[in-house]
């Protein structure tokens with residue numbers, strides 16, 4: 001149920017015809033919660049409203065503009081660090097969050113209300129913008145407020161840090177911004193917003209116990225536009241939805257009574273703008289201003305002398321303060337069906353959920369909230385979740401050491417999938433694409449595959465390498481030791497598939513793991529992604545058999561490649577990659593200096609699209625002087641049993657590729673040649689042993 005009246009723009013539709021400050025005591029609604037009151041207008045005074053003269057300057061009055069800070073002394077880095085530490089230091093929290101994360105990836109993969117890997121607002125797209133989650137972290141604006149029940153912050157907008165370390169707006173934020181619309185919709189629809197506080201949040205009520213701590217469900221009570229630093233800047237006020245229980249992020253010394261229970265009923269005075277006739281609450285101590293961005297009098301402060309004309313007040317926007325009434329008023333939130341608030345932590349997926357019948361579905365790919373410690377835990381392992389709550393410490397060699405703080409493990413049954421199911425569960429792939437600049441050759445090879453070779457162009461039309469697609473069919477796949485057998489067997493062995501670290505987050509603090517699961521066999525392959533490797537002598541037979549099949553395809557493709565400058569070297573490595581529903585592998589190349597010029601990959605299970613595009617900086621190959629950078633040159637559909645062979649070092653230098661699976665379960669087994677001569681003595685000795693394929697001559701035809 002919506003509140004009876006809300007402040008600022010929210011109450012703007014109450015078209016009062018009298019420009020009069022209302023200060024009658026507020027009614028008390030619901031459970032003793034005060035709400036602002038609007039006094040009905042007197043019929044007599046409907047006459048022409050008194051319109052004050054508004055200066056026609058479109059810019060904010062001088063006094064509303066930010067003071068010139070260009071001559072202010074610049075704080076030293078050390079001073080800034082001390083200042084920041086002081087700002088961040090706060091009392092100990094009253095309780096602990098039920099859900100938290102130490103990495104942004106952990107938060108975003110676990111929390112459905114906050115999938116924003118960048119920025120602080122998670123908002124659904126057009127046409128129905130709606131804010132679902134808000135992260136408050138880092139520097140705050142002059143009027144950012146956090147109490148144990150109310151949060152006032154900016155609704156997005158572009159900001160830059162000035163010489164004094166202050167976050168200042170550096171451009172106008174319009175009311176059309178998706179975040180403004182998203183908050184306005186959340187306010188009018190009274191939908192819940194999940195609020196998270198980062199450990200760098202300045203002005204927080206307490207020390208945040210984790211990098212990201214979920215504060216709880218909030219409702220949006222006010223959205224309005226200020227003028228800051230000469231620019232329009234939108235603000236939002238949110239209030240905790242559950243006022244019955246004490247907030248965990250209150251000061252530990254504040255006692256068990258929720259803040260709202262200690263507040264006197266308040267009234268937020270409402271005044272009607274004489275220019276636009278819309279009503280707006282007085283939210284600043286310094287006086288009342290119309291907060292309707294479309295009004296000529298927007299953000300202009302007036303005083304009216306008794307019976308005299310109103311005068312514009314020169315108010316320094318930097319020094320504006322909110323009234324206590326604005327901070328202390330509360331709205332009563334009820335869920336649409338009167339039920340309890342939804343749990344903050346999404347429920348654990350279990351076997352009984354009937355998530356899907358296989359256990360590779362989207363929900364299984366997402367993170368879980370550890371029921372023992374509340375840590376948002378990513379699905380790192382192929383067959384289980386392990387709690388992500390780890391302590392990170394540097395050892396005496398300055399190496400990052402991770403020790404588990406919590407040993408919780410969760411599993412959902414995974415059922416082996418048939419080839420037919422994997423294909424049936426694939427969604428429709430996008431259209432294949434082949435630009436005219438790409439050369440195309442086709443033939444059938446002796447093993448029965450229909451082979452299409454795509455020659456990819458370089459700078460001036462010369463071919464830099466080829467992509468061969470070996471199209472399989474039901475007959476080829478059903479051969480003994482063929483793709484169907486490999487797909488079946490690969491699901492029966494534990495490959496040790498894992499999402500491995502691929503990059504640090506923006507602060508270099510915590511790892512980000514890949515969106516797919518992988519395990520390496522044969523010679524060590526640790527170039528893109530750091531990972532363990534198992535030599536072919538210890539690898540499951542299915543991996544060895546598949547690598548032999550890829551050796552056959554590599555030979556056939558290189559033999560048919562007229563642009564080949566180097567012969568086929570064989571393969572000494574096989575990377576097994578597994579994809580759940582909606583997992584993917586983003587743009588990359590396979591062109592490390594230690595790798596041979598041929599890469600071959602066998603696709604198993606669901607359908608996928610593989611795409612090639614010229615790189616932005618293609619190392620001198622800039623097609624048409626870089627004009628074709630990031631243009632999709634080739635996009636092919638890859639089905640169960642198909643083999644893709646890339647040949648030519650130039651292709652890795654000039655192009656990058658990505659893979660988007662369309663099914664709910666897919667594997668790719670990709671073989672490369674790691675050149676022993678490019679390795680150190682120790683690495684070379686290991687690569688020779690680990691990368692030797694048992695009985696090479698028994699290669700399966702492809």
Ligand SMILES: O=C(O)CCC(=O)C(=O)O
Nearest residue numbers: 577585590601659668670
């Ligand atoms: O998933 C695939 O088909 C290919 C994966 C790939 O490009 C790689 O492992 O480098």
Ligand SMILES: [Fe+2]
Nearest residue numbers: 588589590657
């Ligand atoms: Fe690749």
